[in-house]
Amino acid sequence: ETAATEAAAPAADSTGRKYLAQPLVKDIYTADPSAHVFNGKIYIYPSHDIETGMPENDNGDHFAMRDYHILSMDSIGGKVTDHGVALDTKDIPWAGRQLWAPDAAYKNGTYYLYFPLKDKQDVFRIGVATSKSPTGPFKAEAKPMEGSLSIDPAVFTDTDGKTYMYMGGIWGGQLQRWRTGKYDASNPKMQEPGAQKTALGPKMARLSDNMLSFAEPVKEVQILGQDGKPFLSGDNTHRFFEGGWLHKYNGKYYFSYSTGDTHLLVYATGTSPYGPFTYQGVIMNPVEGWTTHHSIVEVGGKWYIFYHDTQLSGKTWLRNVKVTELKRTPDGRIETINP
Numbered sequence: 402e403t404a405a406t407e408a409a410a411p412a413a414d415s416t417g418r419k420y421l422a423q424p425l426v427k428d429i430y431t432a433d434p435s436a437h438v439f440n441g442k443i444y445i446y447p448s449h450d451i452e453t454g455m456p457e458n459d460n461g462d463h464f465a466m467r468d469y470h471i472l473s474m475d476s477i478g479g480k481v482t483d484h485g486v487a488l489d490t491k492d493i494p495w496a497g498r499q500l501w502a503p504d505a506a507y508k509n510g511t512y513y514l515y516f517p518l519k520d521k522q523d524v525f526r527i528g529v530a531t532s533k534s535p536t537g538p539f540k541a542e543a544k545p546m547e548g549s550l551s552i553d554p555a556v557f558t559d560t561d562g563k564t565y566m567y568m569g570g571i572w573g574g575q576l577q578r579w580r581t582g583k584y585d586a587s588n589p590k591m592q593e594p595g596a597q598k599t600a601l602g603p604k605m606a607r608l609s610d611n612m613l614s615f616a617e618p619v620k621e622v623q624i625l626g627q628d629g630k631p632f633l634s635g636d637n638t639h640r641f642f643e644g645g646w647l648h649k650y651n652g653k654y655y656f657s658y659s660t661g662d663t664h665l666l667v668y669a670t671g672t673s674p675y676g677p678f679t680y681q682g683v684i685m686n687p688v689e690g691w692t693t694h695h696s697i698v699e700v701g702g703k704w705y706i707f708y709h710d711t712q713l714s715g716k717t718w719l720r721n722v723k724v725t726e727l728k729r730t731p732d733g734r735i736e737t738i739n740p
């Protein structure tokens with residue numbers, strides 16, 4: 402554990418929404434916060450942004466992260482602790498480059514850290530590492546998860562104890578290169594299906610009891626418009642881009658995600674963790690910076706959204722994580738946040 406702690410001074414916006422606009426830590430850059438409550442304490446599993454001088458491009462080469470730091474806090478608005486390096490690329494046997502947005506889960510006395518990383522062939526895969534502590538250090542498995550692909554793993558454990566992973570991201574996340582079921586390096590980096598074709602969906606699978614592998618073949622998740630039809634690729638204010646997250650509220654499954662080049666966080670709901678999910682609306686309007694990535698978690702009976710922007714640096718690849726309340730209407734609709 403490092404001494405680097407930073408109190409997140411509570412603030413309120415004009416609507417009374419608390420904790421908006423306060424970076425949770427200021428001494429390192431953090432992004433893509435996946436938050437969980439383990440044993441009554443809040444743990445945040447973020448990317449650790451660093452300056453590497455890589456050129457900024459649509460392939461995301463400038464996001465050249467090399468390790469993870471886990472953050473914790475006892476309560477929203479309380480002191481934030483940075484627990485130091487939890488996993489480093491140099492300790493991952495199959496590592497190529499770029500540790501992107503991670504997530505974590507707990508089962509039977511072990512914590513699991515799931516992370517996207519390019520292998521030595523420059524193909525994004527999802528890896529898993531384990532620890533007896535929620536803050537690590539984590540030990541990576543020798544190989545990426547069999548059948549895993551692309552980026553942004555998000556792990557959801559249902560009330561029946563079954564755990565599912567959602568993953569995928571287009572453009573630099575390479576999902577468009579998996580359209581045939583196999584990785585196709587000849588598919589240009591940014592090529593989505595034609596504007597009038599069905600958009601690419603995120604992928605998902607249930608995890609095995611050992612949490613280290615998939616219990617079933619990876620499938621595509623269907624996201625439908627209010628008209629019941631899948632979104633078209635050209636509909637970039639609605640179609641899935643990256644950063645999926647699943648939570649359950651009042652028996653309903655909420656799948657939320659980033660629309661990428663239109664910079665929105667949006668959500669869709671369904672009656673099963675497998676979907677299909679029907680689009681409902683915008684959770685958060687664009688933040689400062691190109692990327693937008695979030696997680697949604699219940700803490701002490703209230704719901705919060707963790708997200709990032711570039712307030713501290715003004716640079717898209719040097720982000721800072723934040724948290725604010727997630728408010729719903731009585732019928733469960735999420736109110737749009739204007740960050």
Ligand code: FUB
Pocket residue numbers: 432433448464501502552553570643644692693694
């Ligand atoms: O942090 C690198 C990438 O940027 C993440 O994997 C994406 O979700 C976007 O936030």
